[in-house]
Amino acid sequence: AQTVTQSQPEMSVQEAETVTLSCTYDTSENNYYLFWYKQPPSRQMILVIRQEAYKQQNATENRFSVNFQKAAKSFSLKISDSQLGDTAMYFCAFKEYGNQFYFGTGTSLTVIP
Amino acid sequence: GAGVSQSPRYKVAKRGQDVALRCDPISGHVSLFWYQQALGQGPEFLTYFQNEAQLDKSGLPSDRFFAERPEGSVSTLKIQRTQQEDSAVYLCASSLTGGGYTDTQYFGPGTRLTVL
Numbered sequence: 682a683q684t685v686t687q688s689q690p691e692m693s694v695q696e697a698e699t700v701t702l703s704c705t706y707d708t709s710e711n712n713y714y715l716f717w718y719k720q721p722p723s724r725q726m727i728l729v730i731r732q733e734a735y736k737q738q739n740a741t742e743n744r745f746s747v748n749f750q751k752a753a754k755s756f757s758l759k760i761s762d763s764q765l766g767d768t769a770m771y772f773c774a775f776k777e778y779g780n781q782f783y784f785g786t787g788t789s790l791t792v793i794p
Numbered sequence: 795g796a797g798v799s800q801s802p803r804y805k806v807a808k809r810g811q812d813v814a815l816r817c818d819p820i821s822g823h824v825s826l827f828w829y830q831q832a833l834g835q836g837p838e839f840l841t842y843f844q845n846e847a848q849l850d851k852s853g854l855p856s857d858r859f860f861a862e863r864p865e866g867s868v869s870t871l872k873i874q875r876t877q878q879e880d881s882a883v884y885l886c887a888s889s890l891t892g893g894g895y896t897d898t899q900y901f902g903p904g905t906r907l908t909v910l
Contacts, residue, residue, distance in 0.1 A: 685836075718901075724883065725797075726837075726901035772836050781850065782827075782899060784836030 685775050687785035694763045695793050701748075702758045702788045704773030713777040715749065715756045720770040720787070729771070732756065763792045796820075798902035800886050806908045807876045815871045815905045819888030826869050827899060828861055829885040837885050843869060876909045883907070 684707045694700035706715070717729040732740045732749050739747050744764075748757045760767055773785040799818045807813050819826050825844055829837035830853075839853040845866035854861070858877075863869040873880055883906050887899040 716898075723903065724906075725903045726885065726887075728898055728900075731898065774836075781839045781842065781853075782829075782837070784838070786834070786836050 685773050685783050685785040687771075687773055687788050689788045690786070691789045691791070693791040693793055694760075696763055696765060698763055699759060699761045700763055700790065702760075702771050702773075702790065704756045704758070704785055706754050706756065706773070706775045706783075708754070708775065708777065710777045713775060715747075716774040716776065716782075717745070717747070717756075717758045718772045718774055718784075719767075720772060722769070726772070730758070760790075765792050765794060768792045798886055798888050798900055800884075800902040800905050802905060803903060804906050804908075806910065808910055809876060809878060811876050812872065812874045813876055813907060815873075815884050815907070817869045817871070817886030817888075817902060819867065819869070819886070820890075820900055821867075823888035823890055823900075824866075825889040825891065825897065825899075826863055827887040827889075828869070828871050829887065830855075831883040831885055831904070833882070840871070840884075873907075876907075878909050881907055881909045 686705045713734045716731045718726045719729050720726050730742045730745050744761045746759045770787045772787045775783045801816045827842050828840040831837040841861045842850040843863040858874045860872045883904040885904045886902045889897040889899045
């Protein structure tokens with residue numbers, strides 16, 4: 682079975698600083714997608730960034746970037762220039778061909794003014 | 795509509811009652827998913843539809859849970875004889891196509907179910 686592990690239940694960062702959220706996963710597949718979703722207190726999950734496993738280049742979206750280490754099955758999220766609106770739960774998710782997502786237990790990030 | 799909508803946003807039920815949760819996916823999205831999110835946990839897959847066909851219901855925890863999408867758009871998740879352990883947020887998501895690597899899921903705001 683596929684599993685996703687987020688070992689940091691809570692994190693905090695000063696506004697404008699950089700923070701890295703970690704995620705590891707377990708799979709026997711070679712092709713898959715990885716995602717980071719953000720869930721603010723309003724509870725609507727929002728896609729932050731995604732990475733195709735066959736691509737070596739790390740995905741970036743403005744202040745968000747990932748460090749994808751396929752051999753280590755690691756997929757960390759870096760948030761640069763943290764803003765107050767980044768305060769939320771962050772979920773790492775894994776998807777292989779097909780439709781089921783597997784989510785980690787989440788990291789609660791607080792940006793401190 | 796502009797996004798996935800769910801109703802009601804909050805539902806309180808007495809143990810043993812039946813409940814029905816509604817999901818309106820993004821217009822034109824082929825795939826629809828239901829997830830259960832317990833407090834402090836990540837979402838867990840319940841079931842998946844491609845148009846009106848329910849292709850995977852492996853995540854439904856018991857036969858008290860039933861989902862349908864009769865016309866391939868709106869979906870309803872029904873829970874019969876609710877139990878306290880059913881208390882959770884129920885998330886609906888939709889995606890444009892029928893699967894594959896490139897398919898991003900867009901989530902609704904969820905329905906928070908509390909069973910007393």
